[in-house]
Amino acid sequence: MEQLTQLLPQIGDKMKTVLARTGNIIAYTTENGRFVDKFEEQASWWTNGFWPAYLLDLYTLTKDPIFLDKAKLAIEKLDPVLSDSEGIHHDVGFMWYLSAGKHYQMTKDPASRERVLTAAKFLASRYDLDCNFIIAWNSKEKESWSIIDTMMNLPLLWFATEETGYSRYAKIARAHGDKTLENFIRPDGSVEHIVVYDPQTGAKIDSIGGQGYEKGSSWSRGQSWAVHGFAELYRSTGEQRHLDAAKRVAHYFLANAAQTDYLPLLDFRAPATPVFYDTTAGAIAASGMLAIASFVLPYEKALYLNGARQLLEALRTKAYNPSPDVDYLLDKGSEAYGSSTHKGRQHISIIYGDYYFLEALTRLRDLTQK
Numbered sequence: 001m002e003q004l005t006q007l008l009p010q011i012g013d014k015m016k017t018v019l020a021r022t023g024n025i026i027a028y029t030t031e032n033g034r035f036v037d038k039f040e041e042q043a044s045w046w047t048n049g050f051w052p053a054y055l056l057d058l059y060t061l062t063k064d065p066i067f068l069d070k071a072k073l074a075i076e077k078l079d080p081v082l083s084d085s086e087g088i089h090h091d092v093g094f095m096w097y098l099s100a101g102k103h104y105q106m107t108k109d110p111a112s113r114e115r116v117l118t119a120a121k122f123l124a125s126r127y128d129l130d131c132n133f134i135i136a137w138n139s140k141e142k143e144s145w146s147i148i149d150t151m152m153n154l155p156l157l158w159f160a161t162e163e164t165g166y167s168r169y170a171k172i173a174r175a176h177g178d179k180t181l182e183n184f185i186r187p188d189g190s191v192e193h194i195v196v197y198d199p200q201t202g203a204k205i206d207s208i209g210g211q212g213y214e215k216g217s218s219w220s221r222g223q224s225w226a227v228h229g230f231a232e233l234y235r236s237t238g239e240q241r242h243l244d245a246a247k248r249v250a251h252y253f254l255a256n257a258a259q260t261d262y263l264p265l266l267d268f269r270a271p272a273t274p275v276f277y278d279t280t281a282g283a284i285a286a287s288g289m290l291a292i293a294s295f296v297l298p299y300e301k302a303l304y305l306n307g308a309r310q311l312l313e314a315l316r317t318k319a320y321n322p323s324p325d326v327d328y329l330l331d332k333g334s335e336a337y338g339s340s341t342h343k344g345r346q347h348i349s350i351i352y353g354d355y356y357f358l359e360a361l362t363r364l365r366d367l368t369q370k
C-alpha cells in the first residue's frame with residue numbers, strides 16, 4: 001500500500017477521537033485546533049453541507065455508526081435553511097447533494113430524497129432561459145453574473161433526472177456546462193472566476209477577479225473547481241468535449257502547481273509576495289484528476305494519476321496534521337486573496353479542504369488497488 005492511501009485508516013481513527021469531543025455543530029474552520037460552528041453564525045453559509053458529507057464518507061471508511069448518526073443530525077439541522085428560498089443560492093448542490101443526496105444513496109431515507117429533490121427544483125429555478133446559465137447570487141446587480149464554482153453544483157441536477165425520470169434537470173446542467181466551457185476557459189487553459197453576461201443576449205461582456213488577485217489573474221480554487229466540475233460533467237454526459245475541457249484545465253493546474261513543488265498558490269498570477277497558498281485547491285484538483293484518470297485510455301492514465309499523487313504528496317508532507325489533538329486534517333487553506341471584490345482569510349484550515357482530501361485519497365485507493 002502506498003504511503004498516501006495508508007493515511008485513510010489513520011484519518012478514520014483520528015476523526016473518531018475528534019468526534020468524541022465535538023458537539024452537534026456544523027464545522028467550517030478551526031480556532032486553536034478546534035472546529036468552529038458555522039451554523040450559529042450563518043445557517044445558509046455555502047459550506048454547511050460539507051460537514052455532514054464528510055461524516056458520511058468517514059462512516060463509509062470506518063463503518064462506525066457514530067459518523068452516520070452525527071451526519072443525520074447535521075442534515076436535519078439544515079432543514080429550516082432549505083425552506084428559506086431568500087437565504088439560499090446556487091450552492092445548494094454543495095449543501096444538499098453532498099449531504100442529503102449521499103445520505104439517501106446510502107440509506108434510502110425518504111426524507112433525504114425529499115431534501116435533495118427540493119434543492120434540485122430550487123437550483124433549476126435559477127436558470128436564465130434567454131442567457132442559458134444558472135444565476136449564482138441573489139442580488140439584482142449580480143443577476144447576469146456566472147461563476148466557475150457553479151460547475152460543482154451540476155451533479156445535483158443529474159441526480160434529480162436519474163431519480164425522477166424528468167429530463168429537464170439534466171438539460172439545464174448540460175446547457176450551463178456548455179455555456180461555461182465557451183466563456184470561462186481562456187486559451188491557455190486558465191479560467192475566469194466570474195463572467196458577466198449581457199442580460200438580453202447572453203453574450204460575455206466582462207470578467208471579474210473575484211476571490212483571486214485581480215481581473216485576469218488565476219484563482220487556484222476556481223481552477224480546481226473547473227478540473228473537478230468538468231470531470232463530473234463528463235461522467236454524466238459522456239461527451240468528449242467535456243473530458244477535453246477537464247484535461248485542459250487540469251494541465252494548466254499541474255503546470256502551475258509544479259512551480260511551487262505542487263503546493264498550489266492561492267492565485268497562480270499573484271505578485272511574488274506575499275506568498276499565499278491554498279491547500280483546498282490542491283485537494284479538489286487532485287480528486288478531479290483522479291476522476292479524469294478513471295475515464296481516459298490506459299496510455300493516458302499515468303499522467304493524471306501521477307499528477308494527483310504529486311498534489312496529494314505535497315499536502316501530506318506540508319499541510320497534513322495526523323494528530324488527534326487538532327480537529328482538522330489540512331492547514332494552509334485560503335478563502336480568498338482579499339484584494340478585489342471578495343474579502344477572505346489565508347492559511348487557515350477549511351472543512352472542504354479536508355472533505356476533498358479524503359475524497360481524493362479514497363479515489364486513489366480505489367483506482368490503484370483494484
Ligand code: GLY
Binds near residue numbers: 046149211221335
Ligand atoms: N465557492 C466559493 C469558494 O470556493 O470559496
